[in-house]
Amino acid sequence: NGSLHAGHALFVTLQDIMIRFARMQGKRALWLPGSDHAGFETQVVYEKQLEKEGRSRFDMTPEQLHGEIMEFVLSKKSFMENQLRELGASCDWSRAMFTLDERVIKTVYDTFKKLEDDKLLYRGARIVNWCPKHQTSLSNLETERETRTENFYYLQYGPFVIATARPETKFGDKYVVMHPDDARYKEYKHGDTFTCEWINGPVTATVIKDDCIDMELGTGVMTITPWHDATDFDIAKRHNLPYEQVIDWRGKLLPIAGEFAGTNIKEARGKIVEKLKSKGLVTKIDEKYTHEVPVCYKCSREIEPQVRSQWFIKMQPLAEKALEAEKSGAINILTDQHKKVYEHWLTNIQDWNISRQIVWGIPIPAKICDACHEGFVDLENNITTCKKCNGAVRPDPDTFDTWFSSGMWTFSTLGWPEKNTDLETFHPTDLLETGHDILFFWVARMVLFSTYALNEVPFKHVYLHGLVRDAQGRKMSKSLGNVIDPITIVDEYGVDALRYFLLRHIHPTEDSEFTMELFKGAYTAGL
16 A cells, blocks of 8 residues: 555565575475555555545445555555565565455455354444544554543542543443442442432432442442443443443434533533533542553544444454464464563453454455344355344445454465365465564464464464664654655665665664664665
8 A cells, every 4th residue: 555665675685585595495485475455554545645635435435435445556566566576575476466366355255154153253232442533443453552641530429429531421321330349338239229410410320239340449439331431331231231322433422412412522521521510510630640542553543432233253262272383382483572472462362353344355245134233144145134033134334354364364375275286285384474563463363263274373483573663763654754765775775785784784573773874874884
């Protein structure tokens, strides 16, 4: 979706040396080039281009948007492949693959069906990370956390004091939760009800006793907003409590908020607090409350937890096999530090939401029932009515998370599930070389899918290179204006000078600076 930068030059240099060395040893070596459609990443890039043109994807049909992105991507793909050739990449271009090629899509669909057959796939209404700007759910790995200092509000809720940083969510709070062993509240029994004055008038609240409550935190009592908080959602599910959406998909308050309906939550917060103050329901405001806020890794917009029906993979059974592959020595990851990162992520893995509400990607081959919201995998496109309630069904409009298809790269490119010479000869491969920043995005997921689908590791060794950063330690980004074009260096100094500099001055496993001053200084000194 763009052009190469110095980081690409590093991986090309490392991989080219490794494959040439293997060939010189007489090995039957394969270096298979490929490109990833990079679903959400690419659509975000194209949306920025639309914004410059005064257009929006929300004013386009899905077919129109997909067609324009495809044209954009194919032009970039051809351009970047030529850049790779200029950097000396001696890969087998006759085997070049794209993650939207039919062979890859077939593997993705077959794996999707296999997950369903093995009861590792389910569709359910669960809390997802929702980006109000891009209108899609994101995985936990696609959200970043910003440390912020904001107000923390202590509010009178009947006989209790509750605390929150988000008063705008509190319209849906009808349950007050406390630990069953908290002696301070022993007079209150599970299921007790009481009426109290609240934001838009009196509400009837119910007492819930739950072991998850931290008695040492605040007053040991909290109200819950199940639709907009993962912990609250889990409590509601445990106790079979109904819940209601308070904030819409665009980040505005719904009619449940009364006079504040239609107001952006940021604008509404202060007004809601003022109303609570007028009712004498604000007992204290801590103006120096420091906490972490989840944000979209692309636009930095605050993530809004929302309940949405999506496809999820049960990850624990897959993670156990991937962990065993590393611990048994079937896969060797450089370094010990990265081994620990790999093990920690797989040990603490959560079910994976693989649905994305974007058009640029591999369509999910499934049908959705509008009546009962059940989903059915439908590779043959022959399901016409709901298998559960006999209601009408429609095609799932979502696409797969791009890492779902990328995770099958080692065997999708070699024709799995069909048995063939390439698959038998080159899988598993000897070596994977990539940046350390996608250890769990990509490396771990390739291990997960290969050990699951083929019952073998995808590669034997993992070499992780450090990232190439600017003088301030920042990743190279066009939006920051700090990208160094490797082709410009090649045109002036030659590709050998660039490759030699990268090998000599970039640390093999840690991030390193790359500036033109460093390069020119090394070049003048004879590299």
